[in-house]
Amino acid sequence: MAANRLMIIGESINDSVPRTHEMLERGDLDSIVALAQQQDRQGADYIDVNIGPRPPELMAELVRRIQQLSQKPLSIDSPDPRIAEAGLRAYDPERAGGQKPLLNSVSPLRTEMFRLWSIQPFRVILLASEKWEGDRCRPCRTAEETYQAARHLVEEARSTGFALSNDDFIIDPGLVPLATDNEGHLGRVLEAIDRIHNDADLTGVHLVVGLSNLTVMLPSKRADGSPVKGPLQDAFLTKAVPSGLDMAVAAAGKKYRPLPADHPAMTCLEDCLRQPGFDAIRRIRQFYAGR
Amino acid sequence: MGDYSELYQAILEGNAKKAKEITEAALAAGADPSELLSRYMIPAMDEVGKRFECQEYFVPELLIAGRAMKTALELLTPRLAASGAKAAGKVIIGTVKGDLHDIGKNLVASMLEGGGFQVTDLGVDVPAEKFVEAVGDQEGIIVAMSALLTTTMVYMREVIKALENAGIRNRVKVMVGGAPITQQFADQIGADGYSDNASGAVTLARRLVGLATAA
Numbered sequence: 001m002a003a004n005r006l007m008i009i010g011e012s013i014n015d016s017v018p019r020t021h022e023m024l025e026r027g028d029l030d031s032i033v034a035l036a037q038q039q040d041r042q043g044a045d046y047i048d049v050n051i052g053p054r055p056p057e058l059m060a061e062l063v064r065r066i067q068q069l070s071q072k073p074l075s076i077d078s079p080d081p082r083i084a085e086a087g088l089r090a091y092d093p094e095r096a097g098g099q100k101p102l103l104n105s106v107s108p109l110r111t112e113m114f115r116l117w118s119i120q121p122f123r124v125i126l127l128a129s130e131k132w133e134g135d136r137c138r139p140c141r142t143a144e145e146t147y148q149a150a151r152h153l154v155e156e157a158r159s160t161g162f163a164l165s166n167d168d169f170i171i172d173p174g175l176v177p178l179a180t181d182n183e184g185h186l187g188r189v190l191e192a193i194d195r196i197h198n199d200a201d202l203t204g205v206h207l208v209v210g211l212s213n214l215t216v217m218l219p220s221k222r223a224d225g226s227p228v229k230g231p232l233q234d235a236f237l238t239k240a241v242p243s244g245l246d247m248a249v250a251a252a253g254k255k256y257r258p259l260p261a262d263h264p265a266m267t268c269l270e271d272c273l274r275q276p277g278f279d280a281i282r283r284i285r286q287f288y289a290g291r
Numbered sequence: 292m293g294d295y296s297e298l299y300q301a302i303l304e305g306n307a308k309k310a311k312e313i314t315e316a317a318l319a320a321g322a323d324p325s326e327l328l329s330r331y332m333i334p335a336m337d338e339v340g341k342r343f344e345c346q347e348y349f350v351p352e353l354l355i356a357g358r359a360m361k362t363a364l365e366l367l368t369p370r371l372a373a374s375g376a377k378a379a380g381k382v383i384i385g386t387v388k389g390d391l392h393d394i395g396k397n398l399v400a401s402m403l404e405g406g407g408f409q410v411t412d413l414g415v416d417v418p419a420e421k422f423v424e425a426v427g428d429q430e431g432i433i434v435a436m437s438a439l440l441t442t443t444m445v446y447m448r449e450v451i452k453a454l455e456n457a458g459i460r461n462r463v464k465v466m467v468g469g470a471p472i473t474q475q476f477a478d479q480i481g482a483d484g485y486s487d488n489a490s491g492a493v494t495l496a497r498r499l500v501g502l503a504t505a506a
Binding site (some may be wrong): 177284 | 307350397
């Protein structure tokens with residue numbers, strides 16, 4: 001059986017990546033454009049562009065310069081509507097073979113960003129890890145809440161009247177770092193992916209996670225010197241891709257390779273799912289510290 | 292008082308069950324709660340912080356040690372209050388308005404408690420007036436703010452302004468943190484301190500309330 005395809009949104013151009021932060025601080029756009037070209041060569045399907053809290057004109061300039069040298073569609077990544085708008089306005093679909101950009105992302109607190117569609121039609125990442133409750137927005141605690149948050153966002157996007165189809169919606173259930181997941185978020189995310197994928201009304205929507213987020217705050221090596229992060233990410237994909245996950249914000253070279261059920265990273269993840277809470281934190285620690 | 296090094300060890304290893312058992316036994320044997328705290332528990336959390344800073348420990352160890360600490364501390368709290376023992380300081384903590392990220396904030400709150408601070412957690416999406424209200428007429432306390440979004444970090448300035456407008460800015464120390472925050476940003480908005488990790492936040496809080504850092 002061939003593995004399902006996983007589309008990769010290349011994550012390197014992000015202000016929270018220390019090396020990229022330095023480039024942005026220096027105003028070294030050449031190096032940032034080179035990062036885009038590198039991810040293009042490594043097979044990224046989209047190239048994410050996140051400039052942090054900087055002037056919108058910088059986003060516009062970067063989008064133009066990257067598009068001069070890469071034909072990959074871009075993911076315009078900012079919670080700030082002005083920066084997102086500048087990026088979308090500068091984006092030229094013709095240079096990406098007619099492909100729309102991706103807007104990363106719209107959350108329940110930022111639905112006014114849908115209006116940017118009239119400037120430049122986009123596909124959009126919908127952040128389903130938060131939901132309204134009365135007049136307050138709060139993090140989703142269960143798969144059901146995450147599923148409902150996804151449904152509300154899709155309905156709100158549809159109600160704008162813009163020509164957004166299911167294929168334009170990319171739902172992010174909000175992956176939580178294993179290092180801090182003492183509330184069963186891993187199970188919430190996997191169940192939510194399954195529910196969203198099996199909703200007939202949502203047929204054709206896509207599902208995405210920020211894959212690196214799963215393993216932040218963990219050491220890079222296990223006690224025996226073998227890697228920690230790659231195998232845990234692979235174990236997650238082995239669970240999530242068959243359930244409907246088809247996109248990931250990740251390192252551009254990342255490939256989806258299912259792990260066998262008896263792989264140590266798989267048994268670790270299965271144990272975390274069986275025993276959420278502090279037992280899961282302890283299990284992760286056991287995985288890397290060997291005690 | 293007897294030797295309760297096992298309590299130190301249980302917290303260091305993040306063994307909440309053992310920490311609880313030892314604390315219960317110690318209290319039953321008449322141990323002084325404030326001495327248990329200052330001789331074994333806080334030093335254990337300080338060691339956890341040190342191991343974290345030299346990358347011997349990682350965030351999972353902080354969490355499980357913090358939980359063991361909390362479990363033991365809950366047994367002591369009523370007795371500490373009755374004996375009039377004073378905390379290292381008081382901290383009001385929250386993630387600012389418009390921002391729902393709580394992982395880092397919770398971790399900092401847990402480490403501050405482990406460092407002997409009395410922590411009031413206002414939660415996430417906290418408006419400026421909530422911070423002002425929580426300070427009330429208290430003196431010498433710390434207001435700790437977290438933000439994970441570039442669009443919400445600017446709200447920290449609003450909170451500081453609200454403290455100024457309420458005439459209580461000079462009664463509190465303000466510390467800030469979160470992924471997009473930098474020392475430069477902290478300086479710009481007039482915060483008193485910044486830390487990029489939970490262990491450093493304890494050192495910073497001690498400095499802000501004028502406590503020498505444990506060597």
